[in-house]
């Protein structure tokens with residue numbers, strides 16, 4: 001493995017013009033490299049191109065310019081093996097039970113049945129969904145469905161985990177606890193995590209490093225190192241350093257948020 | 266695992282809710298009401314114009330006991346079941362293809378809608394020319410009634426599929442065949458079942474109309490003969506038979522439809 005797990009150089013994304021709509025320069029140029037096992041978060045005003053960034057990294061959309069290297073290999077319009085994605089929207093399949101949702105990717109990949117059962121059981125326990133294994137997504141709350149989507153991705157053991165506002169539907173307390181679980185998982189698996197969030201607190205608590213994006217077209221205007229130890233959890237919120245980090249994030253973000261609001265109206 | 270699920274408050278609450286509406290009782294009341302209304306109609310209009318429920322049922326029993334009846338019933342059953350299978354299978358395949366190809370779908374939709382709304386009886390001479398006077402003409406006529414809603418419902422189901430499901434499919438590196446079989450079809454099933462429900466009723470209707478013209482066999486033929494001789498008793502008895510059969514099948518499909526929709530419900 002190269003020194004960088006993921007490396008973006010000059011990546012931009014322009015949505016081409018369509019009938020009645022001008023082209024939208026949504027993102028970039030972005031330069032970013034993530035070390036293996038790093039926990040990196042992206043914060044930025046609404047509509048600045050965060051989900052677009054995730055799409056091009058995952059190979060779900062093609063960048064308009066620039067290169068993306070994942071484990072040394074270029075990403076070009078296809079999702080590379082080793083990347084797992086949790087989308088911003090609820091992506092649970094309503095026609096499958098919780099268990100079958102979680103087992104979905106493994107079964108398609110031809111993983112033996114016994115192993116599927118074992119891994120799904122473990123992942124559902126981890127995401128607190130064990131007692132709902134036979135329920136359908138319609139019987140779950142929004143937050144539980146989002147957890148199911150996380151479980152569905154985690155069960156594939158991605159080496160790079162891309163999360164697009166995964167806790168957006170959760171209340172603050174559950175959010176903090178899920179963040180702790182995510183940290184535990186991150187430590188256990190050694191995966192690299194790229195988390196998109198609109199919560200400055202969440203970014204400050206969880207990350208090794210945080211990228212602050214400008215209003216559209218999104219570029220990084222600040223990269224903040226938190227300097228937290230690898231062993232950490234949400235109790236960090238009580239420490240003085242935490243306020244320093246969120247303060248710096250907000251200082252960088254305030255003007256951009258005002259700009260994004262003005263752009264939207 | 267079962268025990269754990271039973272204890273789960275959400276699941277239990279949902280079951281209780283399902284039990285709260287006794288569908289059997291509703292249905293009984295509804296049928297009772299209709300029969301009463303029918304009886305009132307008979308009293309008002311006279312037995313000649315509208316035979317009573319009791320008379321109709323006994324007439325139907327008489328018809329069904331007749332030695333000719335199995336032949337006619339079998340003819341209708343064979344024609345409508347064949348038409349139904351063709352409508353569903355071909356309609357599903359065409360609908361999936363049109364749904365997947367945006368342009369083809371956009372061209373086909375107005376044509377299908379137009380075809381759906383014209384009285385298909387105007388096409389019957391063409392069908393007879395193409396298929397002759399036998400059972401194939403009836404089947405073809407059933408199919409042109411039933412296939413269009415199946416195509417339209419399937420096509421729209423595929424078109425309106427949640428974009429995030431398709432993105433998930435790509436993120437999980439599924440092949441095109443896996444995506445079609447394990448995501449597109451199941452996601453579209455509730456809509457497809459609705460299409461089947463409408464398609465079923467129309468296929469039966471089409472087959473019967475087909476039998477009413479240029480045919481010597483089938484329930485449609487029996488109906489038209491009774492109409493010609495002014496035999497209201499037989500007309501009512503046969504109509505009752507068809508209504509009961511069609512309602513039972515439709516109710517079964519509706520129950521399936523509801524079940525699937527409850528799962529699909531993104532609350």
Ligand SMILES: Nc1ncnc2c1ncn2[C@@H]1O[C@H](COP(=O)(O)OP(=O)(O)OP(=O)(O)O)[C@@H](O)[C@H]1O
Nearest residue numbers: 015024026045046047048049050051052053088216
């Ligand atoms: N398919 C598309 N065609 C044209 N423009 C698009 C398309 N998708 C997104 N955009 C535009 O690109 C910009 C970035 O969108 P994106 O979804 O990446 O933002 P985001 O930062 O994830 O926003 P949010 O915080 O609301 O999730 C937005 O201004 C959006 O309007």
Ligand SMILES: [Mg+2]
Nearest residue numbers: 050051052088
């Ligand atoms: Mg977004």
